[in-house]
Amino acid sequence: MFIKLQKCTWVTEREEIQTPTSELLLRKAIIANAMWAEGLSAGVVEQREAFEFMLGKPPIGVEHFDLDRPFRVYAKKADGRMATQGVSTCGLVAERILELSGVGWPWRDQPYSIGTAISRSIGWATRRRVWSSKGMPKPGDLCVIGNDLDVHAFVVIANSGSVVVSIDGGQIDGRKPPGVKCTGLQRIAKCARRWMSSGKQMLLGGKVYKGFVDIGLISKYLLLYNKANVPKGWNTDG
Secondary structure, three states, rough: OOOOOOOOOOOEEEEEOOOOOOOOHHHHHHHHHHHOOOOEEEOOOHHHHHHOOOOOOOOOOOOOOOOOOOOEEEOOOOOOOEEOOOOHHHHHHHHHHHHHHHHHHOOOOOOOOOOHHHHHHHHHHHHHOOOOOOOOOOOOEEEOOHHHHHHHEEEEEEEEEOOOEEEEEEEEEEEEOOOOOOOEEOOOEEEEEEEEEOOEEEEEEOEEEEEEEEEOHHHHHHHHHEOOOEOOOOOHHH
16 A cells, blocks of 8 residues: 655655564554554645545445544533534544554444444453453553543553553644634644552543553454555564
8 A cells, every 4th residue: 555645744655564463563563553644634635535544434325524623522502412523533543553553353344333433442352352451551552541422542652651652543633724614623643641540540641541452462362454554664673
């Protein structure tokens, strides 16, 4: 696969490889794909195709994800029931990063059902015994924090023991590129969150720590595709 972002400051060539079966190389491939996606914005015309690529197939009946409005959750004035505007991309981006690296999600070639990205990842991982709610996630793991409508997923790229660094979808782009009528569209960005304890609960970035999809266990149980797709040079240091 070759993806070229016209009029951007960088062009990255990608290649198809046999999916790494060792935990170390699988984690390296995931980190490389996460860092490749960093900075992509739905509001930048030249990056829209690559941004949509990171989300996969849109829901049935629509050609594209609703990316031209900021994502928000709000209460309807008429009945007070919760509704959403736009689409939350954090779970979709995290899934895609792992999928590109060879993790065998069974649904990624299917149209998306709104609101399922994080729950389906947790459910799949739990059923296959690769979900952990204890200990700290390692680089390459898909981590989940928060509760209910405030839940968030991301891919860890570094963990110092006190701070977790990650690549996150669903971030806000404060810029207003030409042709965009509003600010606050979605972006993939690097984030850093600090560990804290609150009673018996662990907090990460001020949100309840839910757990993570353990790439070490995925590698152990070989829940993988035969092929992966990575940026060229992903393993230049051996």
